[in-house]
Amino acid sequence: MSRDKNLELSAPVASTPSRRVNQGPVMPIGGGEEKDGDGGKEVLQRFLDLAGGKQARIVVVPTASETPEEMSQPYIDVFSELGAKSVEVLDVRERQDANSDACVQLLEGATGIFITGGAQSRLVALLAGTLAMECIRLRNADGVVVAGTSAGASIVASHLMSGGTGLAGNSGSAAARKGMVELVAGFGLLQDIIVDQHFSQRGRMGRLLSVYAANPGLLSIGLDEDTAVVIDREGILEVLGSGMVTIVNGRNATSDYYERDVGEVLTVVDSHLFVLGPGRRFNLNTRRPIMT
Template identity: 40%
Template sequence: MVESNFKRQLVIIGGAEDKEGDSQILRDFVRRAGGTKAHIVIMTAATELPREVGENYIRVFERLGAENVRIIDTETREDASSSTALEAIHKATGVFFTGGDQARITNILKDTEIDAAIHKRFAEGAVVAGTSAGAAVMPDKMIVEGDSQTHPRIETVEMGPGLGFLPGVVIDQHFSQRGRLGRLISALILEPAVLGFGIDENTAMVVTDNQIEVIGEGAVTIVDESEATYNNMGEILKDESLAICGAKLHILPHGFKFDLKTRQPILNNSSVANVSVPVG
């Protein structure tokens, strides 16, 4: 079984990743999970079409050379204690959550034996990846649903428990394509978390321990409210507009990196404070 030097690695994808061409993001996931020795399990809890969606990813991962790929289909919480599924996860070097409905993932898997097994493998070095809904569940608190293309308001977003692979942040996907900046800011203030990440389609943020690298054709938008000077959360009613002042905005395309500890982009292998743009 191939391990990843016991680094904690996540591949968090904004959805609509390329599956037919070079498949850059999925290729990166397979390589990190062991390349031609990778054992990958595909978690289809998010989708109501598990066989169709799962087989599509099987074709991609097998084309890229993974040694073993299998679907784990959990339609109910009872399925989340399957001995066959648990054995497959125990042997997995990569775990991949498909898109669909993120609430289905947490309703079926959270606090089950499978959930515990995946976290154990993650701590041991297996790579955990997710796209779209599979990306949304990565924090400890996730966006369940909400309005797109709107300014920040309390009613814009509904929050719920995530799976906790990357705690203390908020993640949104299909980001620029669906105009979700207002939704992300609303979630960030509601949580409250310090960092919000908006991931474009066919784009991923690859997390290795405390460092993020952006890959793909779009960008990752980062909202940092750690030094925000003001928000009006305690002063408004549910349907009134949120205000936030003094937050920072970073927009990082392919190849750029970000340090989760210092909350700064990394340029020339050093964290820098002068590339952020104040918001508000």
């Protein structure tokens, strides 16, 4: 009887395959990942391993860049050198290209999808809501690894930041100011998460807190350059590369966001801060590090 009950309880999980059951790894990279040098390339090697190693059929998505050939070439070179079976490039110059059969067929054959850097706004404008995006989602739901670097790292999450420059621009822009960024919908491979990149290098804590003050349920992940996280289907995050990963959990934080005017500096207190070095793991469900 109790055995039957157990079966009954577990049945929905077995018979209703949610995306999570088979979801492939998602791998946001902070930009500036090592592409040559001895023993570097740890981040890209891991991506290739997750894509099937010698059997990997990689599709590079350089749509964030205005010069997609130049942006793709180093990745074609490094994945070929590391032994991928094939490396092809998704060619989307206009939004309608992203609804073409050619795009869908290319992505359907991929065992690993790699989204390059460039401008986040291009990824949103040219890919969000297209068949190509839907295909990337479905492939990931089927177990295929999806990685993105720099702008490509931000687009994989449910939300990304639009506007705001971190350090670029005048010095005051580094502070958390109301309205300095807006949230935009990403590809949604990671729920309740915002990913920012070039994080320490570009002094982006202020930018991150400015959006997060208004959306305290989100978990923020700041990736340094040449640093990545691999997130598996259980929601376990692992740090790779040479830098650190900054995680800010704001579930218990409070801010004055709704009392401030646009442009004013925000106050955000009682955030929980985690800085993780290479090899460290973090449980995104419990929002706690796994210190073993």
